[in-house]
Amino acid sequence: MSPTGAEVIRKIRSQVEEVDPSEVREHLGNGVVLVDVRESEEWDAGHIPGAKHVPRGYLESRIEGAVADRDQRVVVYCASGQRSALAANTLREQLGYGNVASMNGGITLWKDRGYDVEVPKSLTKEQRERYSRHLLVPEIGLEGQTKLLEAKVLLLGAGGLGSPTALYLAAAGVGTLGIVDDDEVDLSNLQRQVIHTTDRIGVPKVDSAEESIKAINPGVDVRKYQVRLYASNIMEIIEGYDVIVDGVDNFPTRYLLNDATVRLGIPVVSASILGFDGQLSVFAPHEGPCYRCLYPVPPPADMAPSCGANGVLGVLPGTMGLLQATEVIKLVTGAGEPLIGRLLLYEALGATFTELKVRRDPECAICSKDPSEISDDELGVFPDYEAFCAAAG
């Protein structure tokens, strides 16, 4: 008469070396490879830190990828110790692994003892589908997408530059998007500020932007700041953000932002536009130059016209804003070489890009100092500040 399944398991377990979770824990990291042979859903719900995952159904085809050396000490575990005993038996008898044990009681007993369990970050089914084209790119993948989902990015301005940046960062799955803008949607904005719509004229830009962001990706946490930035409120608004996108339309705020971000060590992806020309750079405090290293003082008002006064090609902020969004994603995921210490100039009529080097200024009024020495009184101040602001209205 053939033996029952239970009898086979019992017999195999009697022939396999079984070890107690306390012993496994003691030897973790000491040349022991721990292999979890459960199914993917069980692994995703929590596993022993440092373990490798080889589902029992794939044991023969995948074990060599996890444990190349057949003389290596291997401890196999499952939920209760049964599947792992069978897997240990296969490893020893059929695959030639000479030093294999099964963990008695499995991860259930391990947890009962109060030992550490690691729960891997995993995407929901909807997220796996939504971000599938990112998951296919090795430079982003699950790790990069997880970083994007956990990232907090603050957009200064929901205008020309902020509109495309916000839309694409929302689509890319940036988890938290803060938006600072005290303005309302105006008909003259709609030639370029594509996050807003004709039926939202008169609506605060932060509300209009939130509506578009939620429409493309309801998973994004939108934080709205319908204020202007001043030295008195900037620190509390920007603190806690991982990256800031500067698309503001005036110099005082650009200097203020620079000084506050240098103090807090937050990288800024900065762009500016006028007519058919755009500029772009990434200012990573203390790693590269800051905005003041590049521009120690702002030009006088007659040399710094605004888009409102001089006009801008509607597509241009789209081009520059998307280059900003790209730099944000690179900073968050660590992919590629960010535009730190380089200034990119784009001239749309000639369709030319020019790259210039930007050096740290050892004498820089702000970033040459220890961040803790940058006082509240210095934030956003530059020579002739009052005259400048009076001239700028």
Next chain:
Amino acid sequence: MATVKIPPVLRPSVGGEKEVQAAGEDVGAVLHSLAEQHPDTQSQLFSGEGQLNRYVNVYLNDEDVRVLDGLQTSVSESDTLVILPAMAGG
């Protein structure tokens, strides 16, 4: 003669050109030659004392002349000078 790239705000002062040619042995001479050809650029580039205005960045090819020899940086025929004031539009 070196090529000088003109930023948008200075283009009305040079007849709308994006690039102009200007002669000179060094950066200062090229810029003064530019200002002679196009007098409206004089006050935008230089202070009353003849110093380059602090808000005007000048690059020889891709390098800021502040980290080279400033206005005394040598310029050859094949070089390009980029005049770059800050822009704030967003």
